[in-house]
Amino acid sequence: MQLGWIGTGVMGAAIVKNLMAAGHTLTVYNRTKSKTDALVAQGATWAETPAAVAAASDVVFTMVGFPKDVEQVYFGEQGIFSQLAAGKTVIDMTTSQPKLAVKIAAYAQKHGIQALDAPVSGGDIGAQKATLTVMVGGDEATYTAMLPLFQILGHKVNYFGAAGTGQHAKMANQIMIAGTMTGLTEMLLYTEAAGLDPEKVLATLSSGGADNWSMENYVPRILKADYTPGFFARHFLKDLRIALTEADAMGLDLVATAQAKRLYEVMVDVKGLGSQGTQGLINSYR
Ligand code: NAP
Numbered sequence: 001m002q003l004g005w006i007g008t009g010v011m012g013a014a015i016v017k018n019l020m021a022a023g024h025t026l027t028v029y030n031r032t033k034s035k036t037d038a039l040v041a042q043g044a045t046w047a048e049t050p051a052a053v054a055a056a057s058d059v060v061f062t063m064v065g066f067p068k069d070v071e072q073v074y075f076g077e078q079g080i081f082s083q084l085a086a087g088k089t090v091i092d093m094t095t096s097q098p099k100l101a102v103k104i105a106a107y108a109q110k111h112g113i114q115a116l117d118a119p120v121s122g123g124d125i126g127a128q129k130a131t132l133t134v135m136v137g138g139d140e141a142t143y144t145a146m147l148p149l150f151q152i153l154g155h156k157v158n159y160f161g162a163a164g165t166g167q168h169a170k171m172a173n174q175i176m177i178a179g180t181m182t183g184l185t186e187m188l189l190y191t192e193a194a195g196l197d198p199e200k201v202l203a204t205l206s207s208g209g210a211d212n213w214s215m216e217n218y219v220p221r222i223l224k225a226d227y228t229p230g231f232f233a234r235h236f237l238k239d240l241r242i243a244l245t246e247a248d249a250m251g252l253d254l255v256a257t258a259q260a261k262r263l264y265e266v267m268v269d270v271k272g273l274g275s276q277g278t279q280g281l282i283n284s285y286r
Contacts, residue, residue, distance in 0.1 A: 086112030
């Protein structure tokens with residue numbers, strides 16, 4: 001089976017490495033070509049456009065940044081759908097809008113193509129270690145056929161239902177993360193102000209009821225003043241905006257998530273720190 005991959009950033013490059021290590025051959029494309037150099041050196045084949053990836057592949061994965069990027073790589077002039085033949089499969093792993101997943105699936109179905117939305121959680125480390133959690137929506141038979149590929153890149157793969165439900169599950173994940181990121185930030189500010197040893201507080205909280213993945217993974221980075229992404233703050237703000245738009249459409253008023261979005265808006269839009277990792281929220285308070 002020939003695989004194609006579009007979007008070789010923090011997540012995509014690490015996942016492609018794992019797919020190649022499992023014995024798959026890949027055709028890759030990224031907006032900035034240099035981000036595919038290391039993968040090509042390890043055996044991947046570069047293609048000039050998303051359309052060229054589609055022509056060379058049976059299954060095309062996408063993991064780009066924002067919904068507008070997803071629109072472009074699928075529906076653009078040199079997009080996947082300009083070349084993808086019937087019988088092939090597309091899998092969007094970008095965290096994106098549920099309605100865009102539905103639009104891709106509808107187009108695909110009309111043209112005899114299979115489509116899944118399959119966003120992930122587990123961060124850059126999860127991508128490198130192949131321990132991602134994968135949340136899948138779309139046709140169930142296609143999910144079953146693609147499961148062996150998902151199992152290469154993640155250790156937990158869950159199917160949720162029709163197109164868009166993978167993205168909804170990811171929004172549930174991001175609503176949860178809004179709480180853990182704001183919590184760990186304010187916990188550290190409080191720890192500092194109280195004159196406590198932050199390493200000792202982290203070790204204590206990690207073994208008690210306050211333990212959570214964000215704290216375990218991001219607090220050590222903050223304590224080393226490491227604000228590199230990880231997970232770009234601008235992408236998290238994108239996710240909070242999608243989640244709140246969806247919640248609004250459901251008649252939900254998620255006040256704590258809305259407050260987290262405002263905090264990340266200050267970090268990204270006002271202070272210009274969107275290229276830091278999400279742990280850089282603390283710099284927005286300081
Ligand atoms: P990233 O490092 O910015 O990677 C995205 C890549 O997609 C970039 O290399 C970018 O190219 C490329 N791209 C964007 N638009 C494109 C287009 N139109 N055509 C071709 N390539 C395009 O971000 P990431 O951290 O890998 O995240 C990717 C997605 O996964 C995001 O939606 C994010 O929210 C989600 N996600 C991230 C994490 C995480 O911890 N990092 C975890 C779960 C989910 P350039 O190099 O030119 O910018």
